[in-house]
Amino acid sequence: MHFDIPDLRLFIHVAEASSLTGGARRANLSTAAASMRIKSLEGQLGSRLFYRDSQGVELTPAGHDLLTHARAIMRQVEYIKDEFSQYAEGESGHLRIFANTTAVSDFMPDVLARFLVSRPGVTIDLQERLTHDIIRGVIDGSTDLGVVAGPVKPNKKLEVIPFSVDRLVLVTSKDHELAERKSISFKETLSYPHIGLREGSTLFNFLKDQASEAGVALQMRIQVFGFESACRMVSRGVGIGILPRSIAHRYEEFMDIASIDLEDTWAERERSLIVREFDALPRCGKELVEEIRS
Incomplete structure (x- = not known):
């Protein structure tokens, strides 16, 4: 048995008007069309x-x-419409975001804090994932929004929205022999012990792949949880590290570290938001995209 909401609404109109013609008029239907629906x-x-x-x-x-x-059903329909209008207006909602290491550790906390403080009805689930997992999550619908760095292969199931540039740099202690260099290739750095993020992080996997392409093993002295820990290790001379420039500049203010530009073309990576279909996002999702882009 199947009920159409418009048919139930028409039935109520006819019953309240005690007239098929009057009920049809309220439903913006012809009398003949209303009669056929009631008979159905x-x-x-x-x-x-x-x-x-x-x-x-x-x-x-x-x-x-x-x-x-029918009246009980229509009241429930109105309750649902009222409740979900809050989601459509961006006042309420839930978003899941898969993002790379830099996004989760660097700029997303500040962006989300600004966004959420003015939207008390919105909740967000932010998860750190590898780039291929982020892309797969957006495609299969397990996440609403992805944040990645680097090129994204064209895919008709994805919309890619660039929003900034992320440049990787070499970070050393101020008294390191490389600290005075203006620029350096990644391959040159591979003769020194590196400090990196934990196994499985987006940045670690990316650098491991680049070292493999250069035909040199990536010597990891220690792997840590987070950029601040990496910079502290670097400042004390434990090793060198490859980190985002924004991170390096932040910690240069109060740690004895120096940053050197990498000469490799891949060091400059475009940051992008990826969604399956921007127009299908709830209003709060669209607003978050604009917040990140700004």
Whole structure:
């Protein structure tokens, strides 16, 4: 048995008007179209809903029962519309975001703090993932939004929205022999012990792949959880590290570290937001995209 909301609404209009013509007028239908819908509804229920005469229509006992249920259903529909209008207006909602290491550790906390403080009804699930997992998550719908760095292969199931540039630099202690260099190739750095992020982080996997392409092993002295820990290790001369320039500049203010530009073309990576379909995002999702882009 299948009920259409418009048919139930029409039934209520006809019952309240005690007239097929009056009910049809309220539903913006012709009398003939309204009559066909009522007959179809009666056919689905296997019950006569109205007595018809020259004066109009009168509810049958089955019609009275249906009217009670139909009004309850329509009230529930209105409750649902009211509740979900808050989501459509961006006042409420939930977003899941898959992002790379830099995004999760660097700029996303500040962006999300600004965004959430003015939207108390919105909740966000931010998860650090590898780039291929982020892309797969957006495609299969397990996340609403992805944040990646570097090129994204064209895919008709993705919309890619660039928003900034992320440049990787070499970070050393101020007294390191490389600290005075203006620039250096990544391959040159591979003869020194590196400090990196934990196994499985987006940045670690990316650098491991670049070292493999250069035909040199990446010597990891220690792997740590987070950029601040990496910079502290570097400042004390434990090793060198490859980090985002924004991170290096932040910690240069109060740690004894220096940053040197990498000469490799891949060192400059475009940051992008990826979504399956921007227009399908809830309003709060669209607003977050604009917040990140700004």
